[in-house]
Every structure is written in structure tokens, then in C-alpha cells.
Amino acid sequence: MLKVYSHTDADVKPLLPQVSKYTEMAELMKLPFWIFAEGSKPIGIVTAGKEPLQMLAPIGTPVAVINLIQKGQHARVLKNFASQSLKLALENDAQLVTVDISSEEKNTVDSFLEMDFKVLADSFTMTLPLNREFGMPKNLELRLAPREEMNKWIEAARESLSGSADVVMERILKQLSEFPENLLDLYYSMEKFYFANLDGYGIGILNFSPKAGRISNVGVTPSRRGQGHGREMMLFGLRQLRAAGCRQAKLRVHVDNKPALSLYKSLGFEVSERRKFLIWEDEAA
Numbered sequence: 030m031l032k033v034y035s036h037t038d039a040d041v042k043p044l045l046p047q048v049s050k051y052t053e054m055a056e057l058m059k060l061p062f063w064i065f066a067e068g069s070k071p072i073g074i075v076t077a078g079k080e081p082l083q084m085l086a087p088i089g090t091p092v093a094v095i096n097l098i099q100k101g102q103h104a105r106v107l108k109n110f111a112s113q114s115l116k117l118a119l120e121n122d123a124q125l126v127t128v129d130i131s132s133e134e135k136n137t138v139d140s141f142l143e144m145d146f147k148v149l150a151d152s153f154t155m156t157l158p159l160n161r162e163f164g165m166p167k168n169l170e171l172r173l174a175p176r177e178e179m180n181k182w183i184e185a186a187r188e189s190l191s192g193s194a195d196v197v198m199e200r201i202l203k204q205l206s207e208f209p210e211n212l213l214d215l216y217y218s219m220e221k222f223y224f225a226n227l228d229g230y231g232i233g234i235l236n237f238s239p240k241a242g243r244i245s246n247v248g249v250t251p252s253r254r255g256q257g258h259g260r261e262m263m264l265f266g267l268r269q270l271r272a273a274g275c276r277q278a279k280l281r282v283h284v285d286n287k288p289a290l291s292l293y294k295s296l297g298f299e300v301s302e303r304r305k306f307l308i309w310e311d312e313a314a
């Protein structure tokens with residue numbers, strides 16, 4: 030029997046240590062969350078909040094994030110979790126609900142799809158051990174974007190990432206361009222944002238997180254693709270991650286993004302997981 034505990038319930042305490050990885054953000058941001066459990070086993074979590082929690086809709090839009098914790102559960106339990114978690118999200122007025130889930134959880138993915146969730150992204154997580162040197166760029170100048178050029182960086186990113194199969198990033202960039210200055214400050218503090226210049230002209234962007242050991246985006250302006258710049262920018266990013274002490278680099282790439290996949294594979298990245306990012310949106314909102 031699936032039971033729901035609110036984060037304020039007195040009897041939720043014994044479950045908290047098992048789910049700390051998923052509740053960290055909610056606790057930090059003081060967001061309400063609910064744990065679904067079968068006996069003493071937590072199955073999943075629903076966190077309610079407002080944009081820019083997911084950066085997919087205008088600021089203030091009520092959203093909910095569903096996390097699956099216990100994998101390999103009986104299909105009936107997972108189906109039950111999927112329907113109850115959406116119901117709870119809607120009771121909390123969510124206009125947008127997301128689930129980030131391993132593709133291996135096929136039954137659960139199907140349960141969400143049956144409830145009108147759509148696949149917003151189908152991507153590979155790739156990793157590369159940083160156990161070798163990466164050279165300095167020969168042709169490009171990589172320039173760290175100062176905070177006052179963040180809007181320029183976002184514009185350059187919209188152009189450089191265009192045509193990619195990744196619609197999530199497209200939506201995030203659209204929302205970012207409407208961010209107030211205080212939220213842009215926060216975003217800027219989270220990653221390193223670079224412009225790639227060739228002979229003084231902007232030809233691409235790169236951003237990465239030394240803290241997470243992640244290359245977040247690499248993009249070359251469409252007319253300059255296929256000339257070796259993407260590779261040079263990636264090598265620069267990997268060099269920076271290694272210099273920051275990261276032992277491994279990770280990234281996500283849409284399964285249909287052939288140029289990017291082939292670039293990452295040629296650098297030695299290997300697929301570690303395939304994940305689906307599912308979204309339910311209130312059509313009337």
C-alpha cells in the first residue's frame with residue numbers, strides 16, 4: 030500500500046535519511062515535498078515550487094518535480110506512484126510537472142506517458158576520465174564572459190546552440206533572456222561562461238561547471254560548424270575542468286544529436302546512462 034508523507038508529518042523522520050539526495054534542494058529553498066513510500070521503502074518524491082525552479086516557464090509559474098527513488102519496483106506500484114504523484118502535483122496547482130528518469134525504467138516511463146506526459150529530452154549521460162593533458166586552443170581565443178556581458182552571452186548561446194536536437198536548452202535560454210538581474214547574478218555564480226572568438230569575431234560559446242565536473246553547453250555558430258572549432262572548445266573546457274581538480278568530466282547529449290555525439294566519442298567520452306526528461310504541461314495555462 031503506497032502511503033504519502035508530507036515533509037511536515039511527524040512520522041516522515043525515519044524516511045528522511047534514505048532520501049536526502051533528493052530533498053537537499055527542497056530543504057535549502059524551503060519548498061514543500063511529499064515522500065511516497067511502500068512500508069519503510071521510499072518510492073518517490075514530489076517537490077512543489079515556482080519558476081525559475083526548472084527554468085522552463087515564466088517566473089512565478091507553479092511547477093512540480095517528481096523523482097523516482099526506488100527502482101525495479103513492481104509495475105503496479107510504479108503505475109500507482111505515477112498517477113498519485115501527478116494528482117498531488119495538480120492539487121498543488123502545478124502548471125508544469127517534470128520527471129527525470131532512467132530509460133531503463135520503461136514501465137514507469139510508459140505510465141507517465143499514458144497520463145499525457147511528453148518526452149522533452151531523450152539523452153545520453155557521457156563521462157570521460159580526465160587522466161591526460163588537454164592542449165591550449167591554437168586558433169581560438171576563449172574569453173570568460175564578465176557578469177555585465179551575460180545578456181550578450183545568452184544571445185550568442187541562442188544562436189550557437191540553434192539547430193540542436195536539445196529543445197530543453199532552447200527553452201531555458203528563452204527564459205534566461207527574461208530573467209531579472211538578481212536571478213541572473215545567481216545563474217552567473219553557478220558556472221563559467223565563455224565566448225569563443227576567431228580573429229576577433231564571436232563564433233561560439235561554452236559553459237561548464239568545475240564544481241559538478243560538467244560541460245554544460247558547447248555551440249558553434251551555424252556558418253562556422255565543421256571547421257574544428259567545436260573540438261578546440263571542448264579541449265579547452267576539459268583542460269579547465271582538469272585544472273580545477275576534476276577527475277572526470279560528464280555531460281548530457283540528446284540521442285539524436287549526431288555531430289555532438291560523434292565529437293564527444295572522438296574525445297573518448299563513453300555513454301554511462303540513457304535518461305528521459307518527461308514533462309506535463311497545463312495546455313490551458
Ligand SMILES: CC(C)(COP(=O)(O)OP(=O)(O)OC[C@H]1O[C@@H](n2cnc3c(N)ncnc32)[C@H](O)[C@@H]1OP(=O)(O)O)[C@@H](O)C(=O)NCCC(=O)NCCS
Pocket residue numbers: 189190191192193194195246247248249250253254255256257258259260261281282283286287288289291292293295
Ligand atoms: C556539436 C558542435 C559543437 C560541433 O562543433 P563543430 O565545430 O561543428 O565540430 P568540429 O568541426 O570541431 O568537428 C569535431 C568532430 O565533431 C563531429 N562532427 C562535426 N560535425 C559533424 C556532422 N555534421 N556530422 C557528424 N559528425 C560531426 C566529428 O566527429 C568531428 O570530427 P572529425 O572532423 O575528425 O570528423 C556543433 O555542431 C554545434 O554547435 N551544434 C549545435 C549545438 C549543439 O548541438 N551542441 C551540443 C549540445 S550537447
